[in-house]
Amino acid sequence: xxxVSMKNVCKAFGSNQxxxxxxxxxxxxxxxGMLGPSGAGKTTIINILTKQESADSGxxxxxxxxxxxxxMLENDGLFDRLSCLDNxxxxxxxxxxxxxxxxxxxxxxxLGDAAKTVVNQLSxxxxxxxxxxxxxxxxxxxxFLDEPTSALDPMTARGIHKLIRELREGGSTIFLTTxxxxxxxxxxxxxxxxxxxxxxxxxxxxxxxxxxxxxxESFDLESVFVQLTGGGLE
Amino acid sequence: MNNVKAIFKKQAKGILRNPESLIQFLIFxxxxxxxxxxxxxxxxxxxxxxxxxMPNMVTMMATAFAGMALIPMVASIIAEDIEKKxxxxxxxxxxxxxxxxxxxxxVVLVVSMVTSVIFGFISDFSGAxxxxxxxxxxxxxxxxxxxxxxxxxxxxGQQSSTALSMPIAMVLGFGPMMAQFNDTVARILHPxxxxxxxxxxxxxxxxxxxxxxxxxxxMWGNVxxxxxxxxxVYAKKGLKG
Numbered sequence: 204x205x206x207v208s209m210k211n212v213c214k215a216f217g218s219n220q221x222x223x224x225x226x227x228x229x230x231x232x233x234x235x236g237m238l239g240p241s242g243a244g245k246t247t248i249i250n251i252l253t254k255q256e257s258a259d260s261g262x263x264x265x266x267x268x269x270x271x272x273x274x275m276l277e278n279d280g281l282f283d284r285l286s287c288l289d290n291x292x293x294x295x296x297x298x299x300x301x302x303x304x305x306x307x308x309x310x311x312x313x314l315g316d317a318a319k320t321v322v323n324q325l326s327x328x329x330x331x332x333x334x335x336x337x338x339x340x341x342x343x344x345x346x347f348l349d350e351p352t353s354a355l356d357p358m359t360a361r362g363i364h365k366l367i368r369e370l371r372e373g374g375s376t377i378f379l380t381t382x383x384x385x386x387x388x389x390x391x392x393x394x395x396x397x398x399x400x401x402x403x404x405x406x407x408x409x410x411x412x413x414x415x416x417x418x419x420e421s422f423d424l425e426s427v428f429v430q431l432t433g434g435g436l437e
Numbered sequence: 438m439n440n441v442k443a444i445f446k447k448q449a450k451g452i453l454r455n456p457e458s459l460i461q462f463l464i465f466x467x468x469x470x471x472x473x474x475x476x477x478x479x480x481x482x483x484x485x486x487x488x489x490x491m492p493n494m495v496t497m498m499a500t501a502f503a504g505m506a507l508i509p510m511v512a513s514i515i516a517e518d519i520e521k522k523x524x525x526x527x528x529x530x531x532x533x534x535x536x537x538x539x540x541x542x543x544v545v546l547v548v549s550m551v552t553s554v555i556f557g558f559i560s561d562f563s564g565a566x567x568x569x570x571x572x573x574x575x576x577x578x579x580x581x582x583x584x585x586x587x588x589x590x591x592x593x594g595q596q597s598s599t600a601l602s603m604p605i606a607m608v609l610g611f612g613p614m615m616a617q618f619n620d621t622v623a624r625i626l627h628p629x630x631x632x633x634x635x636x637x638x639x640x641x642x643x644x645x646x647x648x649x650x651x652x653x654x655x656m657w658g659n660v661x662x663x664x665x666x667x668x669x670v671y672a673k674k675g676l677k678g
Contacts, residue, residue: 270529280524285447285454289450293444293527294526297440298530
C-alpha cells in the first residue's frame with residue numbers, strides 16, 4: 204500500500220528550479236532512501252511532503268495526518284535551555300502520552316542517563332539522538348529523516364541505523380534523505396537518486412547496483428551515481 | 438487546553454532557567470525601591486518642595502516595566518521559536534497558534550503579576566489603592582503582551598524582533614517619564630496605555646482629579662485595539678516556524 208507519493212512535482216525558488224517533475228512512491232513499512240548531493244532538492248521534497256512548503260505544480264500524497272508523522276530535520280528545533288527530558292515532555296503533553304513512553308524513547312536512543320542534561324550541553328551526536336527520540340515519541344506511521352547520520356561518528360550512526368530498522372519492524376514507513384551511499388545501500392529497501400532536481404534512477408539498491416555494476420562483485424551505489432550524473436556526491 | 442499547558446510549562450521552565458529574563462522582572466521594582474530609598478535617605482538634603490516636584494519613582498519604574506521590558510521579551514520568545522525552527526516541530530505535532538500564544542503570554546502574565554504585587558508593596562499605596570495600582574500595571578502588562586506577540590509574529594528572528602520592538606518600547610516606556618515634565622508630551626501620549634498608568638498613579642497619589650474609570654477604559658481600549666491589530670497581522674502573516 205502506498206504511504207507517500209509525488210507525481211510530477213516542480214518547485215522553484217526565484218529563478219532556481221529546485222525540483223523538475225519529481226515522481227515516486229513509497230510503500231508501507233519500508234525504508235525509502237532519497238539520495239543525492241547537497242542542493243539536489245532532497246530537503247525541499249521533505250518540506251513539501253510535510254506541508255512546510257507548497258509545490259508549484261504536481262501532486263503530493265501522504266497517507267496520514269501531520270500528528271502521525273515523525274520529523275527529523277537538519278535544524279533540530281530543540282529548546283536549548285531545557286533538559287532532554289523536558290524537551291520531550293513538551294511533546295508528551297501535546298500527544299497526551301504517558302511518561303513511561305517518554306522515558307522509554309530516551310532509553311532507546313541511549314540518552315537515559317542524560318535525561319536531566321540541558322540540551323545546550325549536548326554533543327552533536329546526542330542532539331541527533333534526542334531529535335530522533337522526539338520524532339518517534341508518538342510512534343508515527345511515517346518518519347521523515349533528513350540526513351539522520353550526517354556529521355556523526357560511526358558508532359552513533361550505527362546505533363541510529365539499528366533504531367531505524369527497529370521502527371520499520373514496528374510497522375513505520377521510513378523516508379530518509381542522505382548523501383551517504385553506503386548508508387543507503389545497507390539500510391534502504393528502495394532508493395531514489397536525485398540530481399539537480401530530477402530523479403535519475405530508482406529501485407532496490409541491490410538491483411540498481413547489479414544493473415550498473417554487473418561486472419563488479421560488491422555493491423557500489425556511488426559509482427552508479429557517478430555513471431548516471433557524471434558528478435560526485437559532495 | 439492540553440496544548441496551552443504544554444507551552445505554559447515549557448515557557449515557565451525556560452524563563453526559570455534563563456536568569457537574564459528573570460532579572461528583567463525584578464530589576465524594575467528593585468531600581469524603584471533603591472531610588473525611593475535614596476530620596477528618603479536622611480543624609481541627603483531634599484526639601485519638601487523638591488521632593489514634591491520629583492516624579493514618583495515607583496510609578497515611573499512600573500510604567501517603564503509595563504511598557505519597556507515586556508514588549509521585547511514577548512517578541513523575543515516568539516522570534517526565538519521561529520528562528521530556531523522549534524515552532525515548526527510544534528506545528529507538526531498539531532500545535533495551533535492560539536494555544537501557543539496563550540501559553541507564552543500566560544507565563545509572562547503570571548510572572549508579571551508577581552512583579553506588579555512587588556511594585557504595589559514598595560509603593561505608598563495601601564488597601565484598595567494598592568490593588569487599583571497593581572490592576573493598572575496588569576492592564577499595561579496585558580497590552581504589552583499583545584503588542585510583543587504582534588512584533589514577534591512580524592519578526593524573522595531575534596535580532597529583527599529587538600530592532601522592531603526596542604524603539605516602540607522606548608517611546609512607550611520613556612514617553613510617560615517625559616510627560617511628567619512636559620504637558621505637550623502628556624497630551625500627545627494621552628491615548629497610550631503607559632501614560633494612563635501614570636495618570637492612575639497620579640490619581641491615587643492625589644495629584645490628579647481625572648476619573649479613574651477613564652484611564653482604565655483607555656488602557657483596555659488599547660488592549661482591544663492592539664488585539665485587533667494582532668488579529669489582522671496574524672491573519673496576514675500566520676505563525677510559521
